[in-house]
Amino acid sequence: MxxxxxEAGAIVKDFPLGRGHVLRAVDQVSFKLMKGEIxxxxxxxxxxxxxLARILARLLPQTEGAVWFDNEQLGGVxxxxxxxxxxxxxxxxxxxxxxxxxNPRWRAAEIIGDPIRRLGTAEEKQRMxxxxxxxxxxxxxxxxxxxxxxxxxxxxxxARVDIARAIVLRxxxxxxxxxxxxLDASLQAHxxxxxxxxxxxxxxxxxxxxxDLNLLRLISDRILVMQxxxxxxxxxxxxxxxxxxxxxxKELIAAIPVLGQRRVDRSGRQTA
Numbered sequence: 401m402x403x404x405x406x407e408a409g410a411i412v413k414d415f416p417l418g419r420g421h422v423l424r425a426v427d428q429v430s431f432k433l434m435k436g437e438i439x440x441x442x443x444x445x446x447x448x449x450x451x452l453a454r455i456l457a458r459l460l461p462q463t464e465g466a467v468w469f470d471n472e473q474l475g476g477v478x479x480x481x482x483x484x485x486x487x488x489x490x491x492x493x494x495x496x497x498x499x500x501x502x503n504p505r506w507r508a509a510e511i512i513g514d515p516i517r518r519l520g521t522a523e524e525k526q527r528m529x530x531x532x533x534x535x536x537x538x539x540x541x542x543x544x545x546x547x548x549x550x551x552x553x554x555x556x557x558x559a560r561v562d563i564a565r566a567i568v569l570r571x572x573x574x575x576x577x578x579x580x581x582x583l584d585a586s587l588q589a590h591x592x593x594x595x596x597x598x599x600x601x602x603x604x605x606x607x608x609x610x611x612d613l614n615l616l617r618l619i620s621d622r623i624l625v626m627q628x629x630x631x632x633x634x635x636x637x638x639x640x641x642x643x644x645x646x647x648x649x650k651e652l653i654a655a656i657p658v659l660g661q662r663r664v665d666r667s668g669r670q671t672a
Contacts, residue, residue: 407431493566
């Protein structure tokens with residue numbers, strides 16, 4: 401029987417707008433994530449998918465609902481308590497814009513090693529340099545670039561620093577928020593290939609947030625479709641694309657470019 405790694409129960413996120421008004425960015429979203437899955441999370445801008453991703457990564461508190469990870473309740477846990485929980489190092493996030501998420505005053509090695517400094521054991525801190533180099537190598541970042549600052553790196557290289565930072569402590573779950581959207585098609589293929597290899601090598605589970613339905617069609621096991629904060633459809637990737645049930649999902653699929661569109665398969669290779 402497949403093990404449940406994460407479960408979201410009726411997640412709500414409200415943002416106050418003043419004068420008693422609120423914006424409901426996530427509205428009663430519930431789903432289960434199985435260990436080893438690639439779960440695609442798709443929707444247009446403003447659908448709430450990135451807000452939900454940040455709640456699951458514990459970067460934002462939910463207004464209502466619950467999150468369980470590895471049978472532990474995370475919702476409502478204070479930041480100080482969460483920092484001491486195993487889930488703090490087992491859930492990591494790869495961000496949409498590496499340049500904005502990387503400290504511009506730190507070299508790549510310092511950025512990759514930051515989770516070890518904050519969350520590592522005494523033994524891991526002693527092995528920090530070796531762990532940094534291993535994570536960089538797995539992510540495809542040449543060792544010669546470890547002394548570089550983010551502004552000295554290309555977009556693809558910064559993306560690899562972000563990935564290396566996320567995997568350096570060997571987490572169980574990576575939440576990937578549009579990790580290839582800032583890259584051109586060639587670099588996207590390389591980064592996706594790296595992510596697919598890491599999933600296999602490190603036994604990772606992914607939540608892949610994107611607007612790229614072509615990509616999700618080829619790499620996802622299941623897909624969640626969000627619209628205006630609500631989860632409007634979910635199911636196996638093949639079912640979502642071949643027999644969508646909701647009008648919104650049908651609209652998203654109908655809008656996928658076909659002619660001249662380059663895609664990437666599960667290994668990250670480009671296809672016509």
